[in-house]
Amino acid sequence: MNALPSAIIDALRAVLGPENATLHEPRFQGHEQRYVQDCIASTFVSSVGAYVDRFERELADYTGARRAVAVVNGTAALQIALQLAGVEAKDEVIVPALTFVATANAVHYLGAVPHFADSAKNTLGLDPTALRDWLGATAERSGDAWRNRHTGRRLRALVPMHTFGHPCDLNALLSVAHDYRLTLVEDAAESLGSRYHSRHTGTFGRLGTLSFNGNKIITTGGGGAILTDDKHLADHAKHLSTTAKVPHRWDYMHDEIGYNFRMPNINAALGCAQLEQLPKFLASKRRLAARYREAFAGLEQASLMQEPQGCESNYWLQTLILDEAAADQRDAILTATNDAGLMTRPAWTLMHQLPPYRDFPLAPLPMAESLARRLINLPSSAGLA
Amino acid sequence: MNALPSAIIDALRAVLGPENATLHEPRFQGHEQRYVQDCIASTFVSSVGAYVDRFERELADYTGARRAVAVVNGTAALQIALQLAGVEAKDEVIVPALTFVATANAVHYLGAVPHFADSAKNTLGLDPTALRDWLGATAERSGDAWRNRHTGRRLRALVPMHTFGHPCDLNALLSVAHDYRLTLVEDAAESLGSRYHSRHTGTFGRLGTLSFNGNKIITTGGGGAILTDDKHLADHAKHLSTTAKVPHRWDYMHDEIGYNFRMPNINAALGCAQLEQLPKFLASKRRLAARYREAFAGLEQASLMQEPQGCESNYWLQTLILDEAAADQRDAILTATNDAGLMTRPAWTLMHQLPPYRDFPLAPLPMAESLARRLINLPSSAGLA
Numbered sequence: 001m002n003a004l005p006s007a008i009i010d011a012l013r014a015v016l017g018p019e020n021a022t023l024h025e026p027r028f029q030g031h032e033q034r035y036v037q038d039c040i041a042s043t044f045v046s047s048v049g050a051y052v053d054r055f056e057r058e059l060a061d062y063t064g065a066r067r068a069v070a071v072v073n074g075t076a077a078l079q080i081a082l083q084l085a086g087v088e089a090k091d092e093v094i095v096p097a098l099t100f101v102a103t104a105n106a107v108h109y110l111g112a113v114p115h116f117a118d119s120a121k122n123t124l125g126l127d128p129t130a131l132r133d134w135l136g137a138t139a140e141r142s143g144d145a146w147r148n149r150h151t152g153r154r155l156r157a158l159v160p161m162h163t164f165g166h167p168c169d170l171n172a173l174l175s176v177a178h179d180y181r182l183t184l185v186e187d188a189a190e191s192l193g194s195r196y197h198s199r200h201t202g203t204f205g206r207l208g209t210l211s212f213n214g215n216k217i218i219t220t221g222g223g224g225a226i227l228t229d230d231k232h233l234a235d236h237a238k239h240l241s242t243t244a245k246v247p248h249r250w251d252y253m254h255d256e257i258g259y260n261f262r263m264p265n266i267n268a269a270l271g272c273a274q275l276e277q278l279p280k281f282l283a284s285k286r287r288l289a290a291r292y293r294e295a296f297a298g299l300e301q302a303s304l305m306q307e308p309q310g311c312e313s314n315y316w317l318q319t320l321i322l323d324e325a326a327a328d329q330r331d332a333i334l335t336a337t338n339d340a341g342l343m344t345r346p347a348w349t350l351m352h353q354l355p356p357y358r359d360f361p362l363a364p365l366p367m368a369e370s371l372a373r374r375l376i377n378l379p380s381s382a383g384l385a
Numbered sequence: 386m387n388a389l390p391s392a393i394i395d396a397l398r399a400v401l402g403p404e405n406a407t408l409h410e411p412r413f414q415g416h417e418q419r420y421v422q423d424c425i426a427s428t429f430v431s432s433v434g435a436y437v438d439r440f441e442r443e444l445a446d447y448t449g450a451r452r453a454v455a456v457v458n459g460t461a462a463l464q465i466a467l468q469l470a471g472v473e474a475k476d477e478v479i480v481p482a483l484t485f486v487a488t489a490n491a492v493h494y495l496g497a498v499p500h501f502a503d504s505a506k507n508t509l510g511l512d513p514t515a516l517r518d519w520l521g522a523t524a525e526r527s528g529d530a531w532r533n534r535h536t537g538r539r540l541r542a543l544v545p546m547h548t549f550g551h552p553c554d555l556n557a558l559l560s561v562a563h564d565y566r567l568t569l570v571e572d573a574a575e576s577l578g579s580r581y582h583s584r585h586t587g588t589f590g591r592l593g594t595l596s597f598n599g600n601k602i603i604t605t606g607g608g609g610a611i612l613t614d615d616k617h618l619a620d621h622a623k624h625l626s627t628t629a630k631v632p633h634r635w636d637y638m639h640d641e642i643g644y645n646f647r648m649p650n651i652n653a654a655l656g657c658a659q660l661e662q663l664p665k666f667l668a669s670k671r672r673l674a675a676r677y678r679e680a681f682a683g684l685e686q687a688s689l690m691q692e693p694q695g696c697e698s699n700y701w702l703q704t705l706i707l708d709e710a711a712a713d714q715r716d717a718i719l720t721a722t723n724d725a726g727l728m729t730r731p732a733w734t735l736m737h738q739l740p741p742y743r744d745f746p747l748a749p750l751p752m753a754e755s756l757a758r759r760l761i762n763l764p765s766s767a768g769l770a
Contacts, residue, residue, distance in 0.1 A: 028425050036421055036651075040413050045606040045655065046599020072457050072607065075645040101628055101639045108642055111496070214431020214649070221430040221649030222457065243486055244741075250719055252733040254486045257493055257741045260460040264599070264606030266421075270430065270651065334635055348637040356629075356642045 004301055004329050005336035008320070011295040012342050012378065015288070020341035021379035024317065026219045027281070032273040039269035047242065049265025055272050056225070062275065063192075063200040065208070065227035067234035070263035070271070071241050074189040074211025077224035078106035080240050080261065081207040082157060084226075084233050085183040087112050091156035092148055092361060094182065096126050097350045098368040099161045103187050104351050113153060116352050116362040119371060123308045124319075125168030126160045127367060132176050134363040139180055146180045151361055158182040162191035162201050164377070165217070165316035166308055170196045170204045185209070189224070192217050193282045193314035202227045207237075212267075217281055217316050217382070218274035220267040238262075281382035285315040288385035292318055292378065301326035315380070322374040333376060347375040389686055389714050390721035393705070396680040397727050397763065400673070405726035406764035409702065411604045412666070417658040424654035432627065434650025440657050441610070447660065448577075448585040450593070450612035452619035455648035455656070456626050459574040459596025462609035463491035465625050465646065466592040467542060469611075469618050470568040472497050476541035477533055477746060479567065481511050482735045483753040484546045488572050489736050498538060501737050501747040504756060508693045509704075510553030511545045512752060517561050519748040524565055531565045536746055543567040547576035547586050549762065550602070550701035551693055555581045555589045570594070574609070577602050578667045578699035587612045592622075597652075602666055602701050602767070603659035605652040623647075666767035670700040673770035677703055677763065686711035700765070707759040718761060732760040 012021075039051055052070055059068035071077050087093055089111030095103045097116035104114040117134065120127035139146040139155055146155045158177045160168040170186075177184040188194075188202030189211035195201065202208030207230075212223035226237045239245075244258030263271075289304070296304055302322045307313035322330060330346060337344040350372050352362045397406075424436055437455055444453035456462050472478055474496030480488045482501035489499040502519065505512035524531040524540055531540045543562045545553040555571075562569040573579075573587030574596035580586065587593030592615075597608035611622045624630075629643025648656075674689070681689055687707045692698035707715060715731060722729040735757050737747045 026428055026430065028428065028430075032425050033422055036425065037418055040417050040421065040655070043411050043413065044599075045411065045413075046604060047607060048599075073645045101630075101637070101643075102645060105628070105642055105644070109494075214429075214433075219431060221651040222432060222645075222647070243490070245486075249723060250730040252486070252730075253739065254734075255740050257490055258486075259490070260458045260487060260607075262607070264652065266606040266651065266655065267649065270425070338634060345635040345637075349639075354638065355640050 002329060002332055004326060005333045007299055008333055009337060009340050009342065011299060012337065014295040015291045016342065016379060016384060021343060021384065022381065023343040023345060023377060023379060024215045025381045026214060027382050030273045030277045032270055035269040035273045036266060039266050045266040046264050047262035049268065051265045051268035051272055052263055055268040055275070058272065058275050059225055063203055063227055065203045066229040067231060069226040069234055069237040069241065070268055071224050071226065071261040072263055073213060073222045074209055074224035075102040075106055076259065076261040077209035077226045078102065078187055079109050080237050080259070081185050081209050081226050082106055082110055083240065084236055085157050085185050085206055087156050090153055092151065092153045093157045093159060094131070094155065095159045096161050096368070097352055097362065097365050098124065098163065098347060098371060099351065100348055101351070101354065103159060103161055104357055112156070114351065114357065114360055115148065116360065116365065118363055118365045119368045120169065121367055123166050123168050124163035124305065124371065125166065126173060128169050128172030128176050130363065135176065135180050144181065148361060155180060155182060158184050159187050161187035161189070162194055164305070164319050165191045165194045165314040166305065167191060167194050167196040167201050167311040167313065174204060190216070190316050191314055193278055195312040197310050203229070207233060212271055217314055218271065218278055220263065220271035220274070223263050223267050223271060282314055284382040284385055285380065288380065289315045289318060291385050296320070318378040318380045320376045320378055321371070322376070324370070324374070327373045330373060330376065343379055345377050347372045387714060387717055389711060390718045392684055393718055394722060394725050394727065396684060397722065399680040400676045401727065401764060401769060406728060406769065407766065408728040408730060408762060408764060409600045410766045411599055412767050415658045415662045417655055420654040420658045421651060424651050430651040431649050432647035434653065436650045436653035436657055437648055440653040440660070443657065443660050444610055448588055448612055450588045451614040452616060454611040454619055454622040454626065455653055456609050456611065456646045457648055458598060458607045459594055459609035460487040460491055461644065461646040462594035462611045463487065463572055464494050465622050465644065466570050466594050466611050467491055468495055468625065469621055470542050470570050470591055472541050475538055477536065477538045478542045478544060479516070479540065480544045481546050481753070482737055482747065482750050483509065483548065483732060483756060484736065485733055486736070486739065488544060488546055489742055497541070499736065499742065499745055500533065501745065501750065503748055503750045504753045505554065506752055508551050508553050509548035509690065509756065510551065511558060513554050513557030513561050515748065520561065520565050529566065533746060540565060540567060543569050544572050546572035546574070547579055549690070549704050550576045550579045550699040551690065552576065552579050552581040552586050552696040552698065559589060575601070575701050576699055578663055580697040582695050588614070591615070592618060597656055602699055603656065603663055605648065605656035605659070608648050608652050608656060667699055669767040669770055670765065673765065674700045674703060676770050681705070703763040703765045705761045705763055706756070707761070709755070709759070712758045715758065715761065728764055730762050732757045
């Protein structure tokens with residue numbers, strides 16, 4: 001085995017001990033069983049119930065958003081948030097090339113077109129400087145809106161995603177969004193518990209979205225939420241996610257085309273218990289980051305991702321970034337660590353390299369391409385430290 | 386109070402006793418708590434897990450379909466089934482006007498156009514005779530396909546829905562589908578346990594779909610499934626519902642635009658327990674139908690919906706149909722029964738009368754319009770008899 005893979009395994013073992021470790025697994029050591037049992041006993045397991053209301057209230061309280069609307073998953077949350085942000089068929093929506101495919105899919109479901117932009121090294125999220133340069137060269141004003149001068153399509157929204165929990169540079173991105181009249185919608189699927197200048201991610205854009213998939217910092221089995229400070233948007237999000245049914249004692253009237261996206265009460269029951277444990281999970285992940293930093297301190301060809309300045313990251317997935325010179329060892333490291341029972345994984349395939357998104361508009365992506373060749377996620381579950 | 390509402394309340398009370406009764410509520414008296422507890426203890430609560438595999442296997446066994454693929458809800462199941470049936474943007478898909486809005490929405494999500502057709506009195510589902518007449522006047526051959534001669538759009542699929550659990554006349558509908566080269570996809574959201582000529586609904590079309598929403602005969606909180614005898618379609622349905630991720634040890638490659646539609650394991654755990662009780666629920670609902678028949682036997686201005694000839698219905702929702710002469714008393718009956726704590730409801734607003742579907746293609750709908758004015762669902766929960 002080469003020196004670098006071997007050194008990385010040694011560093012991981014120093015922190016994790018001799019056991020196998022998955023990338024990220026959920027932890028149910030609070031009231032999960034009790035709340036779910038209570039939910040089943042109530043018979044309200046479906047889209048109406050006390051746990052859904054409570055989960056929404058507690059998410060709003062925790063994040064500081066005025067309202068939270070719980071839905072079936074983060075993708076559904078983003079689809080509805082984008083629709084409410086005014087995204088229409090054939091609009092372009094700027095999303096990072098370095099993201100999970102759901103960010104681009106949610107845009108596509110609305111008939112709109114994802115437009116891929118580059119990442120910043122210090123946050124792994126959208127690079128506001130590169131984006132401003134790109135829009136300066138690419139966007140042209142047309143009445144109230146800005147269009148992509150090459151495609152003629154309206155540029156409608158900007159969707160930063162807080163990669164592995166590390167907040168993007170939101171102030172700079174909000175400034176770009178303002179100047180180009182883009183509505184900012186935050187994909188905070190990975191950043192529950194992460195703050196930018198003390199304020200929770202997902203609450204800076206007109207709407208923000210969370211995910212509670214099984215691999216996230218807290219889970220509802222499958223689930224997501226829409227955050228917003230706008231009561232009307234929140235009510236509309238709830239309406240759209242409950243098939244746009246107009247409340248009535250018995251009539252089935254739907255006043256627009258909605259979705260069957262409401263979070264079931266049984267999943268919300270799990271979520272209420274998980275949310276109670278979030279502070280503990282956050283502390284554990286922060287300890288793990290510190291222990292990894294110590295164990296990897298002597299490693300010369302790679303560095304660990306740290307929370308950006310002025311931010312508090314949830315450290316959802318711990319991330320090692322290889323130096324350029326060591327990038328060609330990425331696959332050897334992935335093979336060696338996974339073979340050793342230590343689950344690691346690379347960055348997602350960049351969006352513009354996925355077959356369905358190959359011919360879509362894109363900015364130059366030098367940093368996203370570089371990061372994708374060098375990035376490795378390490379075992380990150382709460383409870384490992 | 387008028388004589389008819391009062392007579393209906395008396396008949397309901399004769400069956401249900403003095404207690405209040407909801408329209409339909411779930412019943413958890415089997416292994417629900419045990420399986421869900423076990424699922425949480427396993428930590429596999431999300432989109433991968435033993436209960437999802439088991440639920441799919443047991444659904445296939447029960448329905449006789451070769452394969453079942455579990456997803457987040459019946460709407461998602463229908464969307465994926467229609468996509469796999471070849472429905473493309475701008476195609477027309479024939480659906481009943483008398484259905485829950487999800488049937489039309491699933492067509493719309495694919496960019497296709499629902500085309501509303503009439504119901505038969507004896508099944509409440511699509512009327513094959515009226516449909517054949519309508520297509521004879523409306524469809525024109527164009528190469529291999531048939532088009533709507535008024536809109537020019539391709540007629541692609543036919544989606545019968547088994548209303549309140551009563552099977553449509555599938556043989557006659559299959560014959561119409563064959564003659565007009567329409568792919569038949571069954572919306573069996575309401576008909577788990579219902580059989581047409583001894584074979585389970587949802588297994589006659591190229592694909593069929595089920596729903597396990599909280600109001601259905603069995604529930605997973607929220608959930609649905611796709612049924613098919615075609616292994617390739619089943620594999621593709623699973624692929625599409627798991628974001629079209631290509632299995633790999635670590636790479637994130639998605640080879641088409643998929644969906645985040647997989648059923649979480651915790652919901653499947655509930656489903657496994659519910660499915661064990663389905664025979665008991667079916668027997669209870671059949672007893673309730675018989676007891677309602679007895680109690681309503683003397684009522685002259687209305688009749689109870691009975692399973693169509695050659696069919697075994699699950700009697701999901703018990704249904705009273707007023708005579709034409711009594712149709713103007715429908716709202717008085719709904720008011721009186723609901724005021725008395727006996728939950729009843731009318732048929733759904735017909736699809737072509739919903740604002741978002743007002744300008745869509747439609748056949749003459751005399752029976753659907755007549756039924757919608759006369760139909761009342763009665764308290765139907767398993768355990769009432």
